[in-house]
Amino acid sequence: MPKHRLTTPGPTQVPEQALLAMARQVTHHRTPEFRCLLAEVLADLKHVFVTENDVLLLTCSGTGAMEAAVVNLVPHGGKAIVLSSGKFSERWAEICEKFGIRPVRYEVPWGQPFEPGRVEQLLRQHPDAVAVFSTLMETSTGVGHDIKGIGQVVGRSDALLVVDGISGVGATECRTDAWGIDVLVVGAQKALMTPPGLALLAVSPAAWQQIESIDRPAFYFDLPAYRKALRGPNTPYTPAIPLVAALAESLRSIRSEGIEQVWARASLLSRATRAGIEALGLELFAARPADGMTAVRFPEGIDGKALLGRLQQRFGVKLAGGQGPVAGKIFRIAQMGLCDELDVISTLSAIELVLVEMGQPAKLGAGVTAASRVLAQTGGELCPHPGASDEAAAELRR
Amino acid sequence: MPKHRLTTPGPTQVPEQALLAMARQVTHHRTPEFRCLLAEVLADLKHVFVTENDVLLLTCSGTGAMEAAVVNLVPHGGKAIVLSSGKFSERWAEICEKFGIRPVRYEVPWGQPFEPGRVEQLLRQHPDAVAVFSTLMETSTGVGHDIKGIGQVVGRSDALLVVDGISGVGATECRTDAWGIDVLVVGAQKALMTPPGLALLAVSPAAWQQIESIDRPAFYFDLPAYRKALRGPNTPYTPAIPLVAALAESLRSIRSEGIEQVWARASLLSRATRAGIEALGLELFAARPADGMTAVRFPEGIDGKALLGRLQQRFGVKLAGGQGPVAGKIFRIAQMGLCDELDVISTLSAIELVLVEMGQPAKLGAGVTAASRVLAQTGGELCPHPGASDEAAAELRR
Numbered sequence: 001m002p003k004h005r006l007t008t009p010g011p012t013q014v015p016e017q018a019l020l021a022m023a024r025q026v027t028h029h030r031t032p033e034f035r036c037l038l039a040e041v042l043a044d045l046k047h048v049f050v051t052e053n054d055v056l057l058l059t060c061s062g063t064g065a066m067e068a069a070v071v072n073l074v075p076h077g078g079k080a081i082v083l084s085s086g087k088f089s090e091r092w093a094e095i096c097e098k099f100g101i102r103p104v105r106y107e108v109p110w111g112q113p114f115e116p117g118r119v120e121q122l123l124r125q126h127p128d129a130v131a132v133f134s135t136l137m138e139t140s141t142g143v144g145h146d147i148k149g150i151g152q153v154v155g156r157s158d159a160l161l162v163v164d165g166i167s168g169v170g171a172t173e174c175r176t177d178a179w180g181i182d183v184l185v186v187g188a189q190k191a192l193m194t195p196p197g198l199a200l201l202a203v204s205p206a207a208w209q210q211i212e213s214i215d216r217p218a219f220y221f222d223l224p225a226y227r228k229a230l231r232g233p234n235t236p237y238t239p240a241i242p243l244v245a246a247l248a249e250s251l252r253s254i255r256s257e258g259i260e261q262v263w264a265r266a267s268l269l270s271r272a273t274r275a276g277i278e279a280l281g282l283e284l285f286a287a288r289p290a291d292g293m294t295a296v297r298f299p300e301g302i303d304g305k306a307l308l309g310r311l312q313q314r315f316g317v318k319l320a321g322g323q324g325p326v327a328g329k330i331f332r333i334a335q336m337g338l339c340d341e342l343d344v345i346s347t348l349s350a351i352e353l354v355l356v357e358m359g360q361p362a363k364l365g366a367g368v369t370a371a372s373r374v375l376a377q378t379g380g381e382l383c384p385h386p387g388a389s390d391e392a393a394a395e396l397r398r
Numbered sequence: 399m400p401k402h403r404l405t406t407p408g409p410t411q412v413p414e415q416a417l418l419a420m421a422r423q424v425t426h427h428r429t430p431e432f433r434c435l436l437a438e439v440l441a442d443l444k445h446v447f448v449t450e451n452d453v454l455l456l457t458c459s460g461t462g463a464m465e466a467a468v469v470n471l472v473p474h475g476g477k478a479i480v481l482s483s484g485k486f487s488e489r490w491a492e493i494c495e496k497f498g499i500r501p502v503r504y505e506v507p508w509g510q511p512f513e514p515g516r517v518e519q520l521l522r523q524h525p526d527a528v529a530v531f532s533t534l535m536e537t538s539t540g541v542g543h544d545i546k547g548i549g550q551v552v553g554r555s556d557a558l559l560v561v562d563g564i565s566g567v568g569a570t571e572c573r574t575d576a577w578g579i580d581v582l583v584v585g586a587q588k589a590l591m592t593p594p595g596l597a598l599l600a601v602s603p604a605a606w607q608q609i610e611s612i613d614r615p616a617f618y619f620d621l622p623a624y625r626k627a628l629r630g631p632n633t634p635y636t637p638a639i640p641l642v643a644a645l646a647e648s649l650r651s652i653r654s655e656g657i658e659q660v661w662a663r664a665s666l667l668s669r670a671t672r673a674g675i676e677a678l679g680l681e682l683f684a685a686r687p688a689d690g691m692t693a694v695r696f697p698e699g700i701d702g703k704a705l706l707g708r709l710q711q712r713f714g715v716k717l718a719g720g721q722g723p724v725a726g727k728i729f730r731i732a733q734m735g736l737c738d739e740l741d742v743i744s745t746l747s748a749i750e751l752v753l754v755e756m757g758q759p760a761k762l763g764a765g766v767t768a769a770s771r772v773l774a775q776t777g778g779e780l781c782p783h784p785g786a787s788d789e790a791a792a793e794l795r796r
Binding site for chain 1: 402404406408409410411412417418420421422423424425426427429457458459460461462465469492493496497498585587593594595615616617618619620635636637638639640641716
């Protein structure tokens with residue numbers, strides 16, 4: 001029975017309680033039981049997103065929710081500023097173009113962050129832009145963008161701020177209301193530790209005002225229908241019921257810790273990973289690395305695909321490679337969700353061992369040692385493992 | 399521990415093997431394992447749909463796949479014939495209107511079937527109609543439409559035939575290729591015995607030709623992206639991985655029986671249910687009832703909501719009420735998927751007992767007796783329960 005160690009930035013590993021919730025017989029969604037479950041999920045999501053805005057639940061991938069944000073906010077022929085820094089932020093522009101919306105691109109090279117000052121200039125040059133589409137964590141490069149800073153400059157304009165937080169939210173700090181995010185898009189299969197199939201949107205009153213002022217080519221993604229269904233609360237179309245049950249379990253665990261502690265853990269594990277990677281003589285790819293994910297350049301002259309394949313065959317460690325222009329040039333390790341200190345150590349150890357096996361000059365133990373030094377600075381309070389006390393046992397029996 | 403007997407026309411009960419498949423740890427979708435799983439699912443779906451056409455898998459509700467069919471086939475400003483006979487067939491027209499497509503409606507009263515001759519007339523009057531949107535089983539009324547007959551008249555025109563088989567396919571006979579269905583839309587949460595969250599499309603070469611000839615306001619639902627991903631096979635965006643694993647299990651069971659046998663069972667169980675309902679003095683709602691679902695008028699003077707509530711409280715039997723104009727007037731019982739002879743008997747018995755408790759003139763035992771007479775005509779070969787033979791035990795251990 002080989003062990004599988006899924007360490008990609010989505011899908012991520014799902015807690016046992018969430019997996020078991022999916023093994024229960026399906027119930028109907030037009031029932032008090034489902035409304036009760038959904039109400040709990042939506043309340044917990046508000047905690048995780050740090051928002052009082054409406055939270056909507058869609059059955060689709062994150063891309064579907066990105067489309068929903070675009071077509072509900074910007075009319076055909078309208079203009080939007082798109083901050084593009086990799087595969088997923090560029091997707092905002094692709095969606096805009098598909099729907100006859102003119103994207104004004106602010107492009108930075110892959111691996112680089114956006115500068116809020118440049119966003120401010122663009123907003124001045126394009127006062128007719130309806131929205132700024134940006135990204136919290138660019139999953140293709142591991143960059144964590146300065147959404148707080150971007151939110152300040154967008155807040156001084158008439159444009160709405162839309163943030164793709166699909167892979168970032170729940171790992172890296174994101175304060176929806178305080179930072180002025182009008183529409184936050186989130187995927188459940190990343191830091192929210194739920195299998196793929198659900199996407200979430202948090203929509204501000206200002207965004208609703210814009211949504212209601214335009215006609216849109218949307219039926220399944222027509223957001224006012226989801227808002228109306230919130231009265232149940234319910235969803236306008238049949239939702240992926242077992243995934244909602246799984247999400248409820250994962251959110252219970254996040255909420256019981258508190259989102260600030262969850263962010264702090266992802267930050268600690270990411271710092272430890274970065275220290276380990278650099279101690280191995282490898283180079284980080286992101287100029288401003290996000291908490292929750294680490295992108296690393298393959299060493300010169302190594303066959304990246306062979307390295308990733310060997311990590312999986314030898315140790316069951318599944319990492320993500322690069323996409324598009326960085327395919328074969330980088331690999332990506334997640335530090336989000338169900339990830340703790342020893343997962344970081346194991347992953348670094350596997351990388352060390354495989355690098356040495358492949359004839360690379362990595363020093364055995366250097367990566368795990370450097371990471372351990374970072375981890376040793378905390379007393380372990382960020383990665384609690386409740387011991388076998390009577391209280392913990394009673395809790396598990398409930 | 400009260401028993402739950404979900405007997406609605408979607409979501410339906412899910413087999414144990416499919417539930418357990420969802421409890422497995424999530425794997426990544428860009429892997430040989432997932433491609434292998436998806437290839438098996440797509441091959442089994444071709445068997446169930448009786449088609450050689452491309453089958454596409456989308457993560458969304460059935461409504462999302464209906465939207466995909468509309469926007470990929472008919473351009474803005476184009477014309478389509480919509481056969482409208484209830485809540486779900488009328489949705490075709492609503493989607494068309496949302497996307498600037500002119501629906502020419504052929505409306506029949508709720509509970510009535512379409513006449514192929516009338517469709518032929520409309521096609522002659524509207525030779526510029528790109529497609530005919532129709533429905534195999536109207537879930538809101540229980541009518542099974544004559545898609546074979548409609549397919550013959552559409553086949554003599556230039557229009558494409560699109561069929562909403564969301565709740566019908568896998569229960570009532572549907573021969574995609576032989577009947578000339580260009581786009582078949584199916585939901586996994588009905589007769590395919592999978593939790594909600596996946597929709598399927600079978601797309602003919604003629605439909606692909608039309609799809610490639612137009613521009614469409616679609617990104618998440620852009621079908622050529624799904625077709626391209628079939629080469630993996632894979633999906634363009636992250637799919638609901640555990641639901642695909644569950645679908646694979648349910649399809650294995652359908653395929654091992656053969657779709658013809660599965661149709662025959664739904665037909666038998668539906669005939670038994672109809673006989674039982676009529677023996678109870680209740681009236682069937684559909685003029686042409688579909689195999690797989692039975693819609694029944696509430697008796698005069700009874701509080702329908704109270705009856706359904708009592709069925710659930712007293713016996714855990716969850717039936718569906720009516721929607722829209724027939725809310726409070728009808729209720730609906732599914733005979734699809736994980737439903738066998740004794741489920742039919744149990745449901746009829748629960749209805750009998752509750753009717754009598756509510757002071758209705760139903761004769762105790764009349765419904766189950768009439769249903770039993772229908773069931774007794776077969777030797778049980780349509781509802782196999784493998785006995786505890788050594789072979790069956792060995793199979794279960796595999």
